[in-house]
Amino acid sequence: MESRLQDFIHFLIVEKGLAKNSVDSYQRDLKNYMKFLQNVDSANVWNEVQRVNITGFLSHLKSEGKSAKTIARHVASIRSFHQFLLREKVTEQDPSIHIESPKMERSLPKVLSIDEVEALLEAPQESTPLGIRDKAMLEVLYATGIRVSELIRLQMDDVHLKMGFVRCIGKGNKERIIPIGKTAIEVLEKYLTDGRPKLVRKKHKDDSLFLNHHGKGLSRQGFWKILKGLAAEAKISKExxxxxxxxxxxxxxxxxxxxxxxxxxxxxxxxISTTQIYTHVTKTRMKDVYSKFHPRA
Structure with missing residues (x-):
């Protein structure tokens, strides 16, 4: 079982080009699945796994109190894995083919008002190199909408300020070019002139755009800690x-x-259905404004 899982992980990294977080998620889900199957006599060989084994595992997750979102993610991982086994001719059938994911209520993403964004962007103290860096990171995030994982992977040659765009590598190793506005360009220029040079360390070279105080590329956890601190500074009560x-x-x-x-x-x-969730957010906000300000709402 383990060797087939490693083959699949190799496939996800090399052929699919998935990010480390995505690969780790697949691996965790499938290890849980394999652990459950070890208790099923008929599942010692992948070719003998039946639909009932998979539904039994999903019922097991539900009995443990796992959320619909977590169970749906496990279903997606299992389905991808069995499709891989079939494609590689390890098995002759795919027992996951008619397994349905649990229905989930799609929650609307939480957003900041423009005033809250302004407060957050003004929170960093630009008197220090780290403060200049924090300001630049927030401005780039809001100017481009890139993911935090994409932000911290930006390299020096991914930023083209004269032409007004950044290049980022997203999910599936796909490249995209995103324009950035005047304000973000000005803040980035200040960071590259007055901030980043003071964070660089001679003993090792790191071409990451955003560096920590050790002169190395910033981590996702590092950014998350910074964001929470700046949100407190900006007195933003929203999660x-x-x-x-x-x-x-x-x-x-x-x-x-x-x-x-x-x-x-x-x-x-x-x-595009993923993007359409934001149209629901705008409609909800319009309703809130109407209810609050219309005299006959």
Missing amino acids: LTPHTLRHSFATHLLENGADLRAVQEMLGHVD
């Missing part, structure tokens, strides 16, 4: 996640009349 500025970027664009397809391309969504 913030690393995706909050991305959600706000998309929502504010659509509220101001941006084309849905253009927003989809900038966000790097494969399916």
Whole structure:
């Protein structure tokens, strides 16, 4: 079992080009699945796994109190794995083919108001190299809508300030070019002149755009810690996640009349239905404004 799993992981990394977080998620899910199957006599060989074994595993997850979202993710991992085994001729059938994912209520993403975004962007103290860096990171996130994982992977040669765009590598190793506005360009220029040079360490070279105080590329956890601190400084009471500025970027664009397809391309969504969730956010916000300010609401 383990050797087949490693073959699949290799496939995800080399052929699919998935990010480390995605690969780790597949591996965790499938290890749980394999652990359950070891208790099933008929599942010692992958070719003997039946639909009932998979449904039994999903029932087991439900009995443990796992959420619909977690179970749906396991279903997706199992389905991809069995399709891989079939394609590689390890098995002669795919027992996951008619397994349905649990239905989930799609929650609307939480977004900041424009005033809250302004407060957050003004929170960093620009008197220090780290403060200049923090300001630049927030401005780039809000100007481009890129994911935090994409932000921290940006390299020096991914930024083209004279031409006004950044190049980022997203999910599936796909490249996209995203325009950045005047404000973000000015803040980045200041960071590259007054911030980053003071964070560089001679003993090792790191071409990451955003560096920590050790002169190395910033981690996702490092950014998350910075964001929470700046949110407190800005007195933002809403729950913030690393995706909050991305959600706000998309929502504010659509509220101001941006084309849905253009927003989809900038966000790097494969399916436009993923982007359409933001149109629901704008409608909800319009209803809130109407209810609050219309005299006969």
